[in-house]
Amino acid sequence: MRIFLDTADTAVIRKHWDTGLIDGVTTNPTLMMKAGRNVDDVYQEIKDIGVTDISMEVVGSGADMINEGLRLHKTFGQCATIKVPMTKEGLLACRTLFGEGINVNVTLIFSAAQAILAAKAGAKYVSPFVGRVDDNSFDGIELIDQISDIYTIQNIRKTEILAASVRDVKTVSDSFASGAHVVTIAPPVFPQLFYHVLTDHGLY
Ligand code: E4P
Numbered sequence: 001m002r003i004f005l006d007t008a009d010t011a012v013i014r015k016h017w018d019t020g021l022i023d024g025v026t027t028n029p030t031l032m033m034k035a036g037r038n039v040d041d042v043y044q045e046i047k048d049i050g051v052t053d054i055s056m057e058v059v060g061s062g063a064d065m066i067n068e069g070l071r072l073h074k075t076f077g078q079c080a081t082i083k084v085p086m087t088k089e090g091l092l093a094c095r096t097l098f099g100e101g102i103n104v105n106v107t108l109i110f111s112a113a114q115a116i117l118a119a120k121a122g123a124k125y126v127s128p129f130v131g132r133v134d135d136n137s138f139d140g141i142e143l144i145d146q147i148s149d150i151y152t153i154q155n156i157r158k159t160e161i162l163a164a165s166v167r168d169v170k171t172v173s174d175s176f177a178s179g180a181h182v183v184t185i186a187p188p189v190f191p192q193l194f195y196h197v198l199t200d201h202g203l204y
Helices: 010-017 029-035 039-049 062-079 088-099 112-120 130-135 140-153 169-177 189-194 197-202
Strands: 002-006 024-026 054-057 080-085 104-109 125-128 160-166 182-185
Touching: 002 010, 002 160, 002 189, 010 039, 024 182, 029 039, 039 054, 039 062, 054 062, 054 104, 062 080, 062 088, 080 088, 088 104, 088 112, 104 112, 112 125, 112 140, 125 140, 130 140, 130 160, 130 169, 140 160, 140 169, 160 169, 169 182, 169 189
Parallel strands: 002 024, 002 182, 024 054, 054 080, 080 104, 104 125, 125 160, 160 182
Antiparallel strands: none
């Protein structure tokens, strides 16, 4: 049961990392743009904080993704989890990188069928976007349930479910209850996990 932070803001990562309750970090190009810094500098700083699992997203053609994934792995070592999109090229890149012993996170998962293909391609993580499924009037937690059932029935152990696009406390616990191994959360959600109004009342 691991909690990742979905951010490229190193000050925020550092602050929450000190709790000892964070297990990794996921980033994406939008978060990197928001950080407004050299991408490698950001990864290096996250690594220096002590984070041992950092999802680093690659873009472009299949060859671009493979080359950049190899470069990132060479630069940052085992803490680099290469994040590829759930496309045919992304899965081909996943297979190649998996063959090189590199961990891959297949992102933008919106169906159980996609999670099946990603597992077959050797993904370490599949990232179903719970919040965005909900945004579109489907049930994101039901998707986690389905993927978890399939992986259990089919005895898939090497691919883990990383619930992404998680923006509230209830979705964190619902995701774990439905079989997610990891939940990556927007940083403002993390302090909210500590809080309950009745705990506060009980203190006085
Ligand atoms: C995860 O890897 C994604 O970057 C992220 O969770 C997307 O979240 P959003 O749907 O809130 O943008």
